[in-house]
Amino acid sequence: MPRQSIKKVDATSKEPDPIDGAAIPVPCGHVFDLACITHLFQSSVRDDSLYPPRCCHRNIPFTKVRRYVSQALIADFRLKGREKKTMHRVYCSSPSCNRFLGALHQKSSRKVYDCPAPSCSTRTCGKCRTKYEGVGNHNCVIDAATQQVLDIAQASGWARCPGCSHLIEKIAGCNHMVCRCGTTFDYACK
Structure with missing residues (x-):
């Protein structure tokens, strides 16, 4: 007996596309295949305006897709969630990196963030958000x-x-x- 073809709706056309592989239902009733749902979650990690991922203006819970995506995407998605929950944020002071590091540290003691990005070793002051030059060399002053x-x-x-x-x-x-x-x-x- 042939398997019934499940369809996903493409927002740019009237005709639904066929689902390849696992069918992943979302709260609005639409169904995504693995490639599309992965792309949607990857895009939400890169673009703040797409976070959290949605379909038909309804959030798609990460629990619905976690078992289908890579460990790297799970880690990136959790980091994006932590970033979005942090009010006063510190990003890597290297203009070519700009990775989220944590919360602004407003107390008198200094908090220094070491950028965890593999291609970056920049140290950023958690108080003034500028490059940390080291003990005795760093003043929290705007350049x-x-x-x-x-x-x-x-x-x-x-x-x-x-x-x-x-x-x-x-x-x-x-x-x-x-x-x-x-x-x-x-x-x-x-």
């Missing part, structure tokens, strides 16, 4: 180039996100802002 950017931002009326300190320029719309880190704030009040 001249960063200060120039902050001066331009202030003169232009830009705001800094109270959650992650990224600069935000409002081009149009209301003053209600939602940063890529998930923090909401009023642009006029900054």
Whole structure:
């Protein structure tokens, strides 16, 4: 007896695509194959606007797909979850890396993060978010180039996100802002 073909819906077309291999149902009633659901979760780890993964505006619980995906994706997804739950974040100070390291450390004692990325060995100060130069050599001061950017931002009326300190320029719309880190704030009040 031939196996019945299960279909998945492609958002760009009216015709559903055939499911290859395991059929993974999601809360909205749609069904994904392994390649598509893996791609969706990988994309959500790389792009904050896609996290958490959704279909039809409904979150897809990770428990539904965990047994189908690689250990590396499980680790990346857990790290993204930790990042999204952290209000004041510290990222690697190396511009070519920018990996999430942990929470901002606002106490007087210094917290130094060693970047765990395989191709990066940068040490970042958890208090000022700049490259850590070592005991006795590091002062939590903004460097001249960063200060120039902050001066331009202030003169232009830009705001800094109270959650992650990224600069935000409002081009149009209301003053209600939602940063890529998930923090909401009023642009006029900054």
